[in-house]
Amino acid sequence: MTASIIDGKAIAAEIDARARHTAEALARISGRKPGLAVVLIGDDPASDVYVRNKGRRAEAAAMRSIEIRKPAATTEAEVIAIVQRLNADPSVDGILVQMPLPGHIDSGKVIAAIDPDKDVDGLTPVSAGRLLLGQSGLRPCTPAGCVILAERALGKLDGKSVVVVGRSILVGKPAALLFLEKNCTVTIAHSKTRDLPALCRTADILVAAVGRPNMIGGDWIRPGACVLDVGINRIPAPEKGEGGTRLVGDVDFDAAKDVAGSITPVPGGVGPMTIALLLRNTVQAMARREGVDIPV
Numbered sequence: 001m002t003a004s005i006i007d008g009k010a011i012a013a014e015i016d017a018r019a020r021h022t023a024e025a026l027a028r029i030s031g032r033k034p035g036l037a038v039v040l041i042g043d044d045p046a047s048d049v050y051v052r053n054k055g056r057r058a059e060a061a062a063m064r065s066i067e068i069r070k071p072a073a074t075t076e077a078e079v080i081a082i083v084q085r086l087n088a089d090p091s092v093d094g095i096l097v098q099m100p101l102p103g104h105i106d107s108g109k110v111i112a113a114i115d116p117d118k119d120v121d122g123l124t125p126v127s128a129g130r131l132l133l134g135q136s137g138l139r140p141c142t143p144a145g146c147v148i149l150a151e152r153a154l155g156k157l158d159g160k161s162v163v164v165v166g167r168s169i170l171v172g173k174p175a176a177l178l179f180l181e182k183n184c185t186v187t188i189a190h191s192k193t194r195d196l197p198a199l200c201r202t203a204d205i206l207v208a209a210v211g212r213p214n215m216i217g218g219d220w221i222r223p224g225a226c227v228l229d230v231g232i233n234r235i236p237a238p239e240k241g242e243g244g245t246r247l248v249g250d251v252d253f254d255a256a257k258d259v260a261g262s263i264t265p266v267p268g269g270v271g272p273m274t275i276a277l278l279l280r281n282t283v284q285a286m287a288r289r290e291g292v293d294i295p296v
């Protein structure tokens with residue numbers, strides 16, 4: 001068997017297009033574009049690329065992108081003051097603080113300062129609480145993207161058994177809650193889980209969010225399962241010349257594709273969904289703030 005490859009790039013492009021459509025409708029109704037503010041502290045090159053991509057995709061989706069860049073020496077109080085200014089700015093609908101922040105800044109404190117109704121990353125304690133309680137709110141982007149990919153591959157998810165490997169606040173825990181919300185039976189695995197391969201083999205949907213290149217082998221996968229690989233790992237690729245590197249996921253793709261029913265590639269699977277869901281969250285935040293009832 002060869003798995004069907006889930007084309008995250010194409011599905012993300014559909015979500016971007018829909019976000020654009022909603023953004024244009026909101027602009028007609030309220031006379032302004034949805035505003036997405038991204039705060040970048042320091043000059044980490046990977047973060048710089050992410051922030052530029054977010055800005056480009058937001059503008060392509062008919063939104064106003066606001067980039068706030070400050071040097072690495074910016075104090076925690078200054079970053080919190082920036083967040084508070086954005087909270088108070090009526091033209092800003094979404095606020096995202098790019099992680100990681102420089103070591104002297106407590107990222108938990110900065111995230112907690114974001115107005116939950118503008119929390120398009122879905123990471124504030126209030127957003128996490130709303131998710132846990134099943135209340136409406138802004139959901140974390142990467143896990144929400146995983147659920148959409150699973151639905152595209154499998155249709156209705158009711159009763160599916162899901163194993164999420166990884167329990168981070170950013171991916172694993174919210175992914176587990178979102179699949180639970182879809183009536184799946186969810187198990188969360190982590191570094192202390194016993195006999196992880198056997199547990200993974202029970203999954204109809206296997207979500208890998210660990211950060212260890214090619215950790216999950218073909219024999220960890222139930223034949224026909226849907227495999228969502230969140231991991232993004234850069235490994236040496238001598239075939240690309242000296243110092244060459246390439247991206248791989250947490251799943252050994254070549255082995256897994258012969259067993260799985262459907263699988264996300266890395267890159268081009270879960271990755272592109274994150275910004276798509278960020279754009280969707282931004283139009284959702286604006287619709288809510290403006291009191292406009294519009295499908296997003």
Ligand code: NDP
Binds near residue numbers: 170190192270
């Ligand atoms: P974290 O490092 O925060 O969490 C990793 C999790 O994996 C932890 O819960 C840890 O368990 C678990 N883990 C580590 N080793 C093992 C092991 N040997 N067996 C089982 N579980 C293990 O990572 P993130 O959740 O932030 O990210 C995970 C991956 O996803 C990374 O590669 C990251 O780059 C990628 N990522 C991709 C995104 C995207 O596609 N847009 C967005 C965010 C992340 P424990 O808690 O016990 O330590």
